Amino acid sequence: xxxxxxxxxxxxxxxxxxxxxxxxxxxxxxxxxxxxxxxxxxxxxxxxxxxxxxxxxxxxxxxxxxxxxxxxxxxxxxxxxxxxxxxxxxxxxxxxxxxxxxxxxxxxxxxxxxxxxxxxxxxxxxxxxxxxxxxxxxxxxxxxxxxxxxxxxxxxxxxxxxxxxxxxxxxxxxxxxxxxxxxxxxxxxxxxxxxxxxxxxxxxxxxxxxxxxxxxxxxxxxxxxxxxxxxxxxxxxxxxxxxxxxxxxxxxxxxxxxxxxxxxxxxxxxxxxxxxxxxxxxxxxxxxxxxxxxxxxxx
Amino acid sequence: xxxxxxxxxxxxxxxxxxxxxxxxxxxxxxxxxxxxxxxxxxxxxxxxxxxxxxxxxxxxxxxxxxxxxxxxxxxxxxxxxxxxxxxxxxxxxxxxxxxxxxxxxxxxxxxxxxxxxxxxxxxxxxxxxxxxxxxxxxxxxxxxxxxxxxxxxxxxxxxxxxxxxxxxxxxxxxxxxxxxxxxxxxxxxxxxxxxxxxxxxxxxxxxxxxxxxxxxxxxxxxxxxxxxxxxxxxxxxxxxxxxxxxxxxxxxxxxxxxxxxxxxxxxxxxxxxxxxxxxxxxxxxxxxxxxxxxxxxxxxxxxxxxxxxxxxxxxxxxxxxxxxxxxxxxxxxxxxxxxxxxxxxxxxxxxxxxxxxxxxxxxxxxxxxxxxxxxxxxxxxxxxxxxxxxxxxxxxxxxxxxxxxxxxxxxxxxxxxxxxxxxxxxxxxxxxxxxxxxxxxxxxxxxxxxxxxxxxxxxxxx
Numbered sequence: 026x027x028x029x030x031x032x033x034x035x036x037x038x039x040x041x042x043x044x045x046x047x048x049x050x051x052x053x054x055x056x057x058x059x060x061x062x063x064x065x066x067x068x069x070x071x072x073x074x075x076x077x078x079x080x081x082x083x084x085x086x087x088x089x090x091x092x093x094x095x096x097x098x099x100x101x102x103x104x105x106x107x108x109x110x111x112x113x114x115x116x117x118x119x120x121x122x123x124x125x126x127x128x129x130x131x132x133x134x135x136x137x138x139x140x141x142x143x144x145x146x147x148x149x150x151x152x153x154x155x156x157x158x159x160x161x162x163x164x165x166x167x168x169x170x171x172x173x174x175x176x177x178x179x180x181x182x183x184x185x186x187x188x189x190x191x192x193x194x195x196x197x198x199x200x201x202x203x204x205x206x207x208x209x210x211x212x213x214x215x216x217x218x219x220x221x222x223x224x225x226x227x228x229x230x231x232x233x234x235x236x237x238x239x240x241x242x243x244x245x246x247x248x249x250x251x252x253x254x255x256x257x258x259x260x261x262x263x264x265x266x267x268x269x270x271x272x273x274x275x276x277x278x279x280x281x282x283x284x285x286x287x288x289x290x291x292x293x294x295x296x297x298x299x300x301x302x303x304x305x306x307x308x309x310x311x312x313x314x315x316x317x318x319x320x321x322x323x324x
Numbered sequence: 325x326x327x328x329x330x331x332x333x334x335x336x337x338x339x340x341x342x343x344x345x346x347x348x349x350x351x352x353x354x355x356x357x358x359x360x361x362x363x364x365x366x367x368x369x370x371x372x373x374x375x376x377x378x379x380x381x382x383x384x385x386x387x388x389x390x391x392x393x394x395x396x397x398x399x400x401x402x403x404x405x406x407x408x409x410x411x412x413x414x415x416x417x418x419x420x421x422x423x424x425x426x427x428x429x430x431x432x433x434x435x436x437x438x439x440x441x442x443x444x445x446x447x448x449x450x451x452x453x454x455x456x457x458x459x460x461x462x463x464x465x466x467x468x469x470x471x472x473x474x475x476x477x478x479x480x481x482x483x484x485x486x487x488x489x490x491x492x493x494x495x496x497x498x499x500x501x502x503x504x505x506x507x508x509x510x511x512x513x514x515x516x517x518x519x520x521x522x523x524x525x526x527x528x529x530x531x532x533x534x535x536x537x538x539x540x541x542x543x544x545x546x547x548x549x550x551x552x553x554x555x556x557x558x559x560x561x562x563x564x565x566x567x568x569x570x571x572x573x574x575x576x577x578x579x580x581x582x583x584x585x586x587x588x589x590x591x592x593x594x595x596x597x598x599x600x601x602x603x604x605x606x607x608x609x610x611x612x613x614x615x616x617x618x619x620x621x622x623x624x625x626x627x628x629x630x631x632x633x634x635x636x637x638x639x640x641x642x643x644x645x646x647x648x649x650x651x652x653x654x655x656x657x658x659x660x661x662x663x664x665x666x667x668x669x670x671x672x673x674x675x676x677x678x679x680x681x682x683x684x685x686x687x688x689x690x691x692x693x694x695x696x697x698x699x700x701x702x703x704x705x706x707x708x709x710x711x712x713x714x715x716x717x718x719x720x721x722x723x724x725x726x727x728x729x730x731x732x733x734x735x736x737x738x739x740x741x742x743x744x745x746x747x748x749x750x751x752x753x754x755x756x757x758x759x760x761x762x763x764x765x766x767x768x769x770x771x772x773x774x775x776x777x778x779x780x781x782x783x784x785x786x
Contacts, residue, residue, distance in 0.1 A: 067543050068750050072714040073346070073481060076757075085349045085716075119543045130509060166513050 026211040027056045031134040033125045033163070036062050036098045037079060040140035043174040046318050047138040048105040051112070053184050054212075056135075058112040060102065061128050063121040064094050075118055091116050122162035129167060136320075137171045139163060161309065164292045164321045170204055171292075172320045173312045185212045189285040191219050191276045191311070194248060197291035201322040205289040206256060215262040217283045218253050220245045221272035242267045273310035285317050292321035328357025333364070333476040335580060336487030342497070345487070350716055351480025361476050363434055369427030371474060376423065380467060383459040384420050387412050393461065396454035398704040398728040399444055411451040411461040414440050419468040438477040441468050443718035446725070448668040448705035462710075469579030478578055479715040485574030489583045493590040494538040494570040504566050506541045510549035519784050521556050523548075526598060527563035532640075533600035533632070534564050535571035535591060535615070537608050537746055550769040551606065554641075557776055558649040568594025571605040572746075573614035577711030581622070588619035595631040603634040607767050609669030609745035610709070612636045617674060636670050638744055641768060642679040645686040656775035658688045661738040663696055665729075665752065666703035667745035677701060680744065687772060694736040704728050706743070708751030726755040734761060741765040 032047040034040040051058040064086070065075035075086050079097075084090055094116045099106065106112060117124045129137055139160055164171045190205040192198040202218075209216045222241055224233050233241075245267040257263045264283075268275045280288050292308045312319045327333065331354045336342055348354050393411040394400050400409040407413060418437040422429055429437075445465040452460030472478055473486070488495050494503075504525055511523045524530065532555065540547040555562045568590040575583035595603055605611050616634040620627070644650040664684060670676045677700040684693045696703060707726035712718065729751065733741055743749040743765050752765045 068713065068753070072716065073350075073484075074716055074719075087347055087349050089347075089349065123543070123545065126513075 026208060027051075027054045027135050029059070029132060029134040030056045030136050030138060031059050031061055031125070031129055031132055032138045033061050033063075033121070033128075033159075034098075034140060035078065036101050042177050043138055043140035044102065044105070046172070046174050048102070048110070050136075050138070052110060056111070058110065059128070059132055059134065060098060060112060060114045061125065062094065062098055062114075062116050063119060063124045064091075064116055065118055066120055067118050086118050122159040125159070125163050126166055129163075129169065134169055136169060137163065137167055139171060139173055140175075160312070164308075165323060168324050170289075170320045170322045172318050174318045175312050176314075176316065178316045185287055186214050187217075187283060187285050188214050188287045188289060189217045189219055189276070189280045189283055191221070191288065191290045192249070192253075193220070193272075193291065193307075194252065195291060197323065199252075200324070201289055201291040202253060202256075204320075204322055206259070208287070208289070209260055213261075214287075215264075216257065216260055217263065217279070217285070218249055218257065218265045219276060219279050220249060220267045221275035221279075222267060222269040223272050224269045225271050238269050242269060273307050273314065276307075276311050277314045277316070281316055288315055288317055288319045290319065290321055292323045326357075326360040326362060327476075328354070328361065330354040330480075331357035331361055331476055333361075333474065335490060335583065336483060337490040339491050339497070342484060342487045342491060345480070345484050348480075354480045354483075355717065358435060358477065359431065361431060361434075363427075363429060363431060363475055365427040365429070367427075368422070368429075368471060368475060371471060372423060372427060375470075376467070380419075380464055381423075383457070383464060384416065384423065386457055387416065387459055388457070389416075390456065393451040393455050393459075396451045398448075398450070398707070399446075399725055402724055402727045409444060411445070412459075414444050415461045415464050415468070419464055419471075422468075422471065434472065434475060434477045437468065438472050438479070439718070441465050441472055442479050442482075442711060442715060443721040446668075446705045446708070446710035446712050448709055449673055450668070450702075450704065453672070453701065465710075466576075466579070469577075470581050471579070473579035473581075478580075479711070479717055481714045481716065482574060482578035482711055485714070486578035486580035486583045489570075489573065489575045489580075489587045492538075493568070493587060495572050495574045496538040496542050498538045498541045498570075500567050500569070503536075503538075503541050503569050504564075506545050507548045507552075507564060510545045511552050514549040514553060517784055518553050518556060518782065520782070521549075521552055523552055524563045526566050528598050529600070530561050530563040530598065531601045532560055532562040533595060533598055533603045534562055534606075535569055535594075535603060535611075536564075536606045537572045537611060538570050539572075539746060540606065547606065547767070547769065550773055553773055554644075554650065554769060557778065557782060558644045560649075563598060563600065565594035565598055568592075568597075571611035571615045572608060573611065573619075574711070574714075576610065576614045576618065577714075584614070584619075585622045588615055589623050591615055592619070592623055592625075592631050600632055603630065603632055604637055604640045605634070607637045607744040607746070607769065609667035609747055611746075613669040613673060617669075636674070636676055636679070638670070638676060638679045638683060638768070641772070642682040646682055650772070651777040651779075652686050652772070652775050653777040657686075658740070658771070658775075659692060660740060661692055661694050661736065662688055662740040662742060663694050663733060663736040663738040664699075665696070665706060665741055665743040665745070665748045666700055667743075667748050668703070668705050668709060669745070671703065672701040675701070683768065684742075687768075687775060694738050696732045696736055704732065706745075706748040706751035708754065709747055713747060713750050713754070723754075723758050726751060726758060730755050730759050730761060733763060739763050742768060742771065744768045 065077050067075050073085050074083050077084050095114050249265045290308050308321050330348050397411050403409045418440050447462040449462035507523045515521045573587050707729045712722045743752050
């Protein structure tokens with residue numbers, strides 16, 4: 026479990042929560058950690074000049090500069106880095122999402138850890154010309170699970186013991202369940218399987234009666250049992266629940282209620298949301314709001 | 325003869341040489357050394373006698389100094405109408421002087437000529453349309469660049485760029501294996517959304533052989549996937565060559581004539597090997613000029629044509645939309661004011677204005693397309709053409725050059741600019757960075773993919 030971790034970082038405060046989690050997992054599970062930073066976006070012309078996302082300066086990217094950035098990252102994370110941690114640092118130039126995926130293709134990690142979205146970086150001219158955030162693009166195309174830490178509150182981590190798996194009964198959810206089982210077994214965790222019944226009139230087009238709601242809850246519970254019940258018995262502690270409400274709110278509430286230290290969900294939006302809808306899907310909403318790290322699984 | 329370690333008359337033609345040159349940050353030492361570089365006047369004059377043919381000699385001779393070219397030059401307009409920015413003056417005071425003095429010019433003169441050749445002319449050829457004699461200063465500057473390159477007076481980035489073509493047959497250090505690997509990777513990533521998507525490599529006798537810009541492979545590989553998606557959706561029988569896939573030519577901007585020939589011959593070899601019915605290049609202006617328009621002459625082809633019929637991407641796109649191979653969902657058409665950047669290299673210089681207008685008709689809701697003024701063959705350069713975008717030494721001048729395009733865009737009121745050319749795309753991006761006018765810009769491929777009416781059998785399973 027988690028033999029190789031790719032930690033994609035801006036090496037700024039925006040990635041600090043993710044950093045804490047990434048270093049924590051790497052240390053706890055003796056993982057090889059690759060700290061990966063994309064320093065800037067090159068032009069489509071052939072200028073050697075790149076605007077450094079950290080310093081906001083125009084720089085000539087050459088060997089010296091790359092070495093300097095590498096050293097800078099080492100200094101930034103100095104408190105985490107010691108001899109017991111197996112880490113490497115790589116620095117690249119390009120569009121962050123693409124370069125993270127390229128690095129993942131090269132390293133084939135078991136897990137990608139990525140910080141949440143940052144406010145100011147989105148205002149650069151580079152972002153304006155490409156829809157979707159780095160996180161959305163990586164989550165969509167990644168072959169391995171992607172762990173996201175968006176809020177500081179989500180970054181506390183004392184090892185894994187309590188997993189919430191949110192399902193929408195989709196095909197991708199099955200894969201996410203397989204992964205959740207794998208983690209739970211390997212690390213001896215409790216697992217809580219959860220489905221949120223969407224009762225917002227926006228979703229269904231009308232208000233549901235209480236009888237209908239309860240009927241649907243019973244159906245969903247039966248479905249959870251049928252789909253996951255047998256395999257859950259392989260674990261010593263588990264539970265299954267269905268709550269009604271706005272799905273992402275219910276999942277976040279449920280995770281809090283269960284003192285979850287990890288949320289696992291499927292990410293199966295086919296298309297990237299358009300530029301205007303920044304964090305469109307349910308998973309994205311959970312990521313933004315959750316009080317623990319969220320792993321999204323696509324393939 | 326003080327030839328520098330970095331700045332000298334020898335082209336770079338090894339990977340080590342390129343790495344070494346790149347290690348000289350911003351070309352600081354390179355430009356310092358340039359001040360000591362000796363001019364080989366004998367070689368210069370001999371070259372002129374061998375290569376400066378009657379057209380250029382006549383042009384220099386018959387120029388009546390009437391000044392009609394002045395207003396036609398956007399650089400003249402944005403630089404306070406300085407008489408030194410009049411095209412006729414610019415070329416007469418550089419190339420004209422070198423010929424007049426039979427090559428006996430000094431180092432300071434050559435450095436000045438370099439500055440004029442790369443920061444006061446983008447080879448947009450607009451002045452040629454307004455000259456009563458049809459004198460095309462842009463063409464003459466292209467020639468002057470060749471003379472300057474031979475003597476080692478060339479901007480640092482372009483010496484590197486031309487070297488890349490010599491070493492990699494591409495404008496960047498992207499190998500043939502990198503190209504195929506990246507294309508396959510991208511297709512694999514998009515295959516989920518577009519079932520059956522493939523990239524046929526080295527398929528003989530295909531209807532289309534597609535060539536690209538190495539930048540796409542290196543930094544923007546989504547472009548490759550998007551090209552594959554559109555060919556797939558149009559049901560085309562297409563292929564990419566595993567060798568000879570790079571359509572661009574920084575060697576052309578640099579004036580490295582020998583590298584121009586090497587580069588274009590690599591593409592022609594692919595055409596001859598795979599025997600496609602047609603070659604189509606990506607959304608790039610200068611690449612088309614280099615490979616399709618000028619290339620045949622560099623390669624010494626007597627008919628002045630590439631080995632197979634070669635068309636620009638916008639021609640294919642217009643054809644696919646006009647014939648219904650690609651269908652647009654009318655409800656997804658652009659419904660905001662949008663303008664179009666006409667690339668000098670294939671609009672003014674090859675006359676493809678109708679193709680892009682046809683595309684606009686398909687993808688923009690009637691009433692929302694606003695032309696720039698002037699437009700089509702009269703449009704101004706983006707401000708970064710001919711190599712200007714990439715040269716650090718002339719960044720300041722380049723940023724001033726962007727003012728014309730900025731004002732043209734602002735006058736349209738559009739917040740979205742379609743720019744089917746890498747150079748234009750980049751200049752427009754830079755002008756947003758520099759002047760912050762609140763616009764968005766895009767190539768055609770991503771815009772069209774979003775509004776396709778996909779046939780049922782090509783849709784992914786839900």
